[in-house]
Every structure is written in C-alpha cells, then in structure tokens.
Amino acid sequence: MTSIPRLGHRCSNQYARLILQSLIEVAGENGMRAVCRLAGLAALIDDLPPENEAREFDHSDLAAIFQTLNEIFGSHGSRSLAFKAGQMTVVSMLETYGANFEVGGQPQPEIPMDEKVDKGLEGVRFMLHQVSDQQVDLMHDETSGAWWVKVRDCPICQGRESAEPVCAFTEGMLDQAVFQFSGGSKFQVREMDCIAAGGDACRFLVQIPKPENPPFTV
C-alpha cells in the first residue's frame, strides 16, 4: 500500500469517528477491518477515535484509509462507497454539530433556491473549518448559476496520486448538504480538479441538472 506522508494537518477525533462510522455502515465492519489493517491502522475499528473535538487525527491516516478502500474495492466500487459515506457523514455532522453551529434545521420554503443552496454549502464549509485543518472556499458563478467549492489541505487525497479525481467522499458530503437544505432537490456535484490528480486544490462544481449536463452517476 502507498505510504502517505504526514503534513501536520489534522481533524478532530469526533469528525474522524463520524467518517469511520459511516464507512463501517457502507463497507461493513469486516470490510473496514481489512481496509484499516492494510492501511497500517489495524486497531482503529475496535478503538475508534474518542468523541471529543481535540484535533488529533492526522489527515494522512484518513487519506491512507481512502487510498486502501480504492485498492480493495476498485475505483468504481470505492467511489460509490465513499460517496455514500460522505452523504451519511453530513447527516451525522448535522445531528452532532448543527445546533451548536447554527446550521441545519428545517428547510425554509419561502427563501429562493439559490439561497438554500448557499446555506447548505456554507453549512458544510463552516462545519469543516470547525473540525479540521482543511480550508474551504465557496464561489457562486452568477452567470452560469453554478457553485464552486474549493478545498485545500484535503484529508481525502493528501499525498495520493491518481489520473482522475478521487474525492468522491466530499462529493457525497456536498450532494447531501444541498439535498437537505434545498428541501429535497438533486443537484449535480462533480470534482473537476483534485490535488491527487495534480491540482493545487480540489474543486467541486455544484449545479442544477440541465438537459445538456446529464446526471452524474457514481
């Protein structure tokens, strides 16, 4: 397995725990036991990070887990698992942090759709800054109507190399956030640029599905 260098970026124990719990849910306990063993983190499944906000979980360990998921389940299978785990992690983050950080809550039907999507993406940005060293920027392109989410110091692909973007987990997070905050509308979420594929940051395009943009499937 590829060894991932440590760059000093970390996330909170609680955030790592929520990600691992989502991965166990989608890949099964035995599957994740195998992944963690191969990633050099054999004890992790029986000894999940504690439920506290100390920023002690190294991004390189998360990257090693997602890299090994790819090695065991193949690129298509691991994409699908990571995407689902990202969706589930947003649900559990909103349960865990939503009230504290004043994000989440019920969708408000009276506000325009653009504002709902802004609110969902801003919620993810705010939560990720609270729980990890990754830097997230948002941009709404008024002309095309699309949103761009830029992630630096990404814990999913740090130190990895790939011909194609690998951050399906983050795609799943963004997908779930805009789904929940828009009141159930589906958007296209696609990683266009990835640090693992040579980008200076991971960049995600979020847009309303249009006939000329067939739905993106994982």
Ligand SMILES: [Zn+2]
């Ligand atoms: Zn990436």
